[in-house]
Amino acid sequence: MYDVDLLEGTSERIKMKQLAIQTCVNMIGRIISQSEFRVKKNKETIKDELYYRLNVRPNKNMSASFFWQTVVYKLIHDNECLIIKSATDDLLIADDFDRVEYGVVEDTFKNVTVKNFTFQRTFTMNDVLYLEFDNENLSKLIDSLFMDYGSLFGRMVEFQKHKNQIRSTVDLETTGAKDPETQRKLQSFIDRMYQAIKEKTFAIIPQQKGFTYTEQAASSGASVDEINKVSNGFLDHVAKALGIPVALIHGEMADVEKATRNMMTFCIDPLLKKIKDESDAKFIDKKEYLAGKRIDIKRVSYSNMFDVATSVDKLRSSGVANGHELRDAIGLEQMDDPILDKFVITKNYQETNELEGGDK
Template sequence: MVIGLIETILNRNKEIAFSFDLELFEQQSQRAHMKRLAIDTCIAFLGRTISQSEFRVKDGSNLIKDELYYRLNVRPNKNMTSSTFWETFVHKLVYDNEGLIIQADDGDLLIADDFEHNEYAVYEDTFTNVMVKDFTFKRLFPQSKVIHLRYRNERLSPLIDSIFADYGDLFGKLLNSHKRKNQLRGTVDIESNKAKDDETMAKLQSYINKMYKAFSENDIAIVPQQPGFKYNETSSNKGSTSGLSVDEINKVTDGFLNQVAMALGIPLTLISGSMADVEKHTKNYMKFTVNPLTKKLQDESNVKFFTMDEYLAGKRIEIKTMSYQSIFELATSIDKLVSSGAFTGNEMRLEAGYEKSADPKLDKHYITKNYQEMDTDEGGENK
């Protein structure tokens, strides 16, 4: 009944109907692009870091370069390089909170785009309906034959969605407010002797559209007056420079990005490119974010590629992450460790990320400093 009454009033007075057609209220946008930008920025940053790691297949202290080494570090499958492969896997692992790698009949390592995880209490978990791109495997994959990781105990997406609910609302309101800051507003007077029928209203709307186009597309616009139509500008902020700035909108975007980065354990200074305390933040990022993730991947790889007897005999996979310091920056520290006799040259080479040298001299301990034992007066030189 209420709707019918409104329609009756609008039909009687076309001026009121015309004012409703202007759509003065705009529906709020979800601003989903801000969410995608923040998530993709953080996950891609973490993925690029992991993709620079080296998967070392070792037998004791010896580095083995076999087919497994080649697939993990060079060409996992026919369509991907190792860097692209691991970056893609980290993206799926973090975004979906679960990642699955299967091995095809020809030995290729494939990242599953979708799968069903069948969990059991005392039996081995299985994976069915494993989909890679547009192909679905019909067979069942047991847990012992795949690389399967969870990123964290709970999914990250509900947390990010709840954060975005507030930031997205604020971002949308600030953006709309900024759009209205210098918006042109005006009224059009119609002479009383002009008939306000549909034809007249159509001409009026066409006139307004032409004025809007002239103002929006030209720095200087001259609009001729129409007989019976008079345009009056009523913008309250005409000539004013006060109001919302773009920096305030950017602060909201940075605030949401900061929350997502915090959830992933990534210092915002590294993402934003700030030069303040880069080494300190990089060290914390590698220690508390990258290394725990590579430890998960390393443990899972050792379980799936080697038996318990092989692992205990010294066969294993070690993941060497990217170094944020060069050997030239570590030269003084390496010299002190070797010259004090605490470590051999080969031990330092392995710690710095290089293979052992075949020179037997680098397996010996040397003391090149004038050290002496406590509670003795004898120095390092013979008296």
């Protein structure tokens, strides 16, 4: 009657919270990890050490895709992410650090820890890539939202377990029940009987004199569909807070192109802009930047060149864009062919007074 194991909290359903955050953050991380980081100068891609670090091997222990996926996870989950450069030019993601803020001079970072190693030096803001997420209170929002949803979710799970639980009683008529050895043998028999009922589809229980086993009727409770609705409701709120269309989270196919475009515009592009701005400021000095050197991030496209072939042909043949502009728009690098610099008009695009007949 007083066993504390019988008292189980219903609000600590942390799995639902972890699943929602992991689903949303991993979706964003997978998309951004497919981006290509280009170092450009006057529209020409420079494939140097920085290009290799950003796209192939940022450090000795991480691939570029896993590196950027980790950056996105820490940025969203912790609301900040610190990337430092080691003495061997490796890009390392800090697991822990202390930030000292100043008003008119650069902030500093002390006790920077990467896994099991803590740097003794102090990093200045100009030495690191420091990223902050948009919503400062996102973690607090998720935590407060989870307090309500988690309590409701936990209670419904308990109801469902209670609904499908096998409950029974055992009546004993014996004069030797108080004997310790008899009690041990009887308890062992009851435990094996319960285990057989729990695990086997078909269980046979021997009937004995003075021993009666009776199952009780199960009570009603929440259905599995109702539990899923509560879990999906929490997931939807987390997705909306991160700018992810709810339809994409649930894998709905209706208007998937429109939902994908919205996610790229309102979720992925703002994050890439943060990374680009910080990279431009830290990897490229002011003189080089004003001379035309840039970090250009080419995110993964939800359409390929064959999907936009007709539109590309129309833009090219009408003289709206030249070849280089179109190649850049569809993610291709520029070429040395001079014909791509020219604007061309085909299919008799001309003014009406230049047509044959003159009066038309």
